[in-house]
Amino acid sequence: MKRLLGIALGIVTSIGGFLEIGSITTAAQAGADYHYQLIWAVLLGTICIALLIEMSGRFAAVSKHTVADAVRERFGLHFFLVPLLLLFFVSILVLAAEIGGVSVAIEMVTGVRFPIWALPVGLLAWGLLWYGTFSVIENGVSLLGLITITFLVAALQLGPNWHALMAGIVPSLPSKQPSHYWFIAVSILGASVSPYLFYFYSAGAIEEKWDETYIASNRLVAALGMGFGGFLNVAVLVVSALVLAPRGISVDKYQQLPLLLSNLWGRIGLGLFALSLFVTCLGATTEIALALAYQIAQGLGWNWGEDLEPSGDARFSLTYTIVLLVGTLLVLTGIDPLKLTTLSMALTAASLPVAIIPFLVLMNDDKYLGEHTNGWLGNVSILVVSVLASIVAIVSIPLEIVGGS
Amino acid sequence: MSASARGMRISGALDASPRELQLESLLGKRLCDQDGNSLGRIEEFVVERHGLDWAVVEVQVGPGALVARLLEISTLVPFLGVLRRSIARHRVAWHQLDLSDEEHPRLNVRHSEVERIAPRSR
Amino acid sequence: MRVHLVRDVLDKQLIDVSGQNAGKVDGIVLQLRADKPPAVRYIEVGPITLARRISRRLGDWVARLDARLGEGRGVPIRIPIARVALDSPSLRLDINADRTPIMALEQWLRRVIVSHIPWS
Numbered sequence A: 001m002k003r004l005l006g007i008a009l010g011i012v013t014s015i016g017g018f019l020e021i022g023s024i025t026t027a028a029q030a031g032a033d034y035h036y037q038l039i040w041a042v043l044l045g046t047i048c049i050a051l052l053i054e055m056s057g058r059f060a061a062v063s064k065h066t067v068a069d070a071v072r073e074r075f076g077l078h079f080f081l082v083p084l085l086l087l088f089f090v091s092i093l094v095l096a097a098e099i100g101g102v103s104v105a106i107e108m109v110t111g112v113r114f115p116i117w118a119l120p121v122g123l124l125a126w127g128l129l130w131y132g133t134f135s136v137i138e139n140g141v142s143l144l145g146l147i148t149i150t151f152l153v154a155a156l157q158l159g160p161n162w163h164a165l166m167a168g169i170v171p172s173l174p175s176k177q178p179s180h181y182w183f184i185a186v187s188i189l190g191a192s193v194s195p196y197l198f199y200f201y202s203a204g205a206i207e208e209k210w211d212e213t214y215i216a217s218n219r220l221v222a223a224l225g226m227g228f229g230g231f232l233n234v235a236v237l238v239v240s241a242l243v244l245a246p247r248g249i250s251v252d253k254y255q256q257l258p259l260l261l262s263n264l265w266g267r268i269g270l271g272l273f274a275l276s277l278f279v280t281c282l283g284a285t286t287e288i289a290l291a292l293a294y295q296i297a298q299g300l301g302w303n304w305g306e307d308l309e310p311s312g313d314a315r316f317s318l319t320y321t322i323v324l325l326v327g328t329l330l331v332l333t334g335i336d337p338l339k340l341t342t343l344s345m346a347l348t349a350a351s352l353p354v355a356i357i358p359f360l361v362l363m364n365d366d367k368y369l370g371e372h373t374n375g376w377l378g379n380v381s382i383l384v385v386s387v388l389a390s391i392v393a394i395v396s397i398p399l400e401i402v403g404g405s
Numbered sequence B: 001m002s003a004s005a006r007g008m009r010i011s012g013a014l015d016a017s018p019r020e021l022q023l024e025s026l027l028g029k030r031l032c033d034q035d036g037n038s039l040g041r042i043e044e045f046v047v048e049r050h051g052l053d054w055a056v057v058e059v060q061v062g063p064g065a066l067v068a069r070l071l072e073i074s075t076l077v078p079f080l081g082v083l084r085r086s087i088a089r090h091r092v093a094w095h096q097l098d099l100s101d102e103e104h105p106r107l108n109v110r111h112s113e114v115e116r117i118a119p120r121s122r
Numbered sequence C: 001m002r003v004h005l006v007r008d009v010l011d012k013q014l015i016d017v018s019g020q021n022a023g024k025v026d027g028i029v030l031q032l033r034a035d036k037p038p039a040v041r042y043i044e045v046g047p048i049t050l051a052r053r054i055s056r057r058l059g060d061w062v063a064r065l066d067a068r069l070g071e072g073r074g075v076p077i078r079i080p081i082a083r084v085a086l087d088s089p090s091l092r093l094d095i096n097a098d099r100t101p102i103m104a105l106e107q108w109l110r111r112v113i114v115s116h117i118p119w120s
Helices: A002-016 A019-036 A037-061 A067-110 A115-131 A134-158 A161-166 A178-192 A195-207 A212-243 A259-300 A312-333 A337-350 A352-363 A378-405 B065-074 C047-054 C056-067 C101-112
Strands: B021-022 B030-032 B038-050 B055-062 B091-092 C001-004 C014-017 C021-024 C028-033 C036-046 C077-080 C089-095
Touching: A002 A134, A002 A212, A019 A037, A019 A178, A019 A212, A019 A259, A019 A337, A037 A067, A037 A178, A037 A195, A037 A212, A037 A352, A037 A378, A037 C077, A067 A115, A067 A195, A067 A312, A067 A337, A067 A352, A067 B065, A115 A134, A115 A312, A134 A195, A134 A212, A134 A259, A161 A259, A178 A337, A178 A378, A195 A259, A195 A352, A212 A259, A259 C021, A312 C047, A312 C101, A337 A352, A337 A378, A337 C089, A352 B038, A352 B065, B021 C036, B038 B091, B038 C089, B055 C101, B065 C101, C021 C036, C028 C047, C047 C056
Parallel strands: C014 C089
Antiparallel strands: B021 C028, B030 B038, B038 B055, B038 C001, B055 B091, B055 C036, C014 C021, C028 C036, C036 C077
8 A cells, every 4th residue: 555655656746746847838839830840859868867767776776786886886987977977067067057947937927037036046056955854745745746647638729630639749850040940959868868867776675664565666666657757748748839929939038938827818828837946956956956966976975865965975965065066157147048948958959979888788687677677678769769869969959059049 | 006006905905015017907908929010909908816815817809999889789789789799809828928118018928829819609 | 706896896895803994995905916916905985085085185285184184094994905805795804993093084073073963
């Protein structure tokens, strides 16, 4: 019974925790610029992250190692450090985008410019991590994230053309501006398939002391939780296609985002959007900060754990503190949150192979996983997607920058 | 010996004057024979434990960490794993090693006298 | 009993006698002996050894910083191999890491920073 409740909680928190500024923004841009044409990208990203999360949980449950710990142990210091540095750089940008997201949400409601909110937001996120426990953060904030179901409601209320929608499930060539199309496509992938997620997830599994008996429930949570989360992501795209595209609004200013819901529901819609953004980005902020601290602490062998008090793991706690500080400072510079978001999502896609390949090698090592290693299909599909995404990202990022976004 | 080489003992260790080596600085170094031909890079140290004595009985030499990692990636894709078996690795017994120069570990026998490790079958 | 040092010892997690994480095996010290195989004498743990693996100069710089932390510091932390037990998934130390310099940075941060933050 307790296990069933745990599964239900896992699914629900995965749904609530799925969206954040990256997925909202990229889906909104996709819907505004290309109607339903990029639904396949959202679905592909969802499937990939569901697979990776399942692998991450399985890895921790069977090997009793976190991913970061195992990468250092298996590949040695140098092959641990190089990916770490790259992922750190990209993740801090994503973190800054999320803190920016929370700040922008407050700006939408108060009218006060977002950089002013950066410090209070950073402090709030820090307070949650310093004084909270893993379950409070994981569950509490993610449950609040269920408010993003409003996007699904909005999409249904707007009544999309289901035939056209279904057509978007199949990849198709863009109707216009191909390099922009592919840029958004890889940004969508980068928003869903965030490497920090599987570092975070394996650490959580160890914190919750999973063992092999959790494999089946983990599979269920990954499939259903990520699956429904992906539907919410599609809902954002659909709403954008129905609200922004007909008005010729291309999402290039963050102030345009609330239109997704305010167009339908006026001030209430604005409030709902702001609340959704606030909660989901706050959740993502804490997750990324934790994930980066996990990577360092686990790779260097320190005490770590959100359930430990900071006095029990000072180095770990101060690491996430510093990480949050850097992210906050970046937002304070006033850098445009929308541009930062789309860029960091594309950079995430570009750096995917660096994070994923060592992870996949681990997933095939029977020393860690015994008989629970990956099947070749899982390996090949993830490998192909991440390498292709990376190549497309590397090509399209400069084109997008030059093209002026 | 400099202070940093002596290091800091935690408890009850003999302060011996015999030469000490850092294993990790030997890792990845090319192992050459007397004619200067490289056998490969030092990849592993195999130890036999007899009570408290951990004696390094053998050093394994192969293509080096980067190539080894790339080969591991190849095993993710079906059929490419065959590549692994084509890479030469060698087993060097401790008495075949000359570690007097830490920067340039050498074989004190010829290339051909070193045992080749049979490729793993998968 | 055969042990592979790189595969089974280097970069592996250490757990001390109280069950807390005591770092990873960052280095291994071998002793050359006349007419006998080299012997493993110590494992090394800590930022100095770690930095040295990246570059000699970085290691020396970290050592200088570490020396400022107190008396007898500034040198790599060594643990006799006899105190290490091979275990799974981590290696076990039969000493309490709190009594060694392994936890020095942790303890320093706790004292100097963490304890001054309200309600920690």
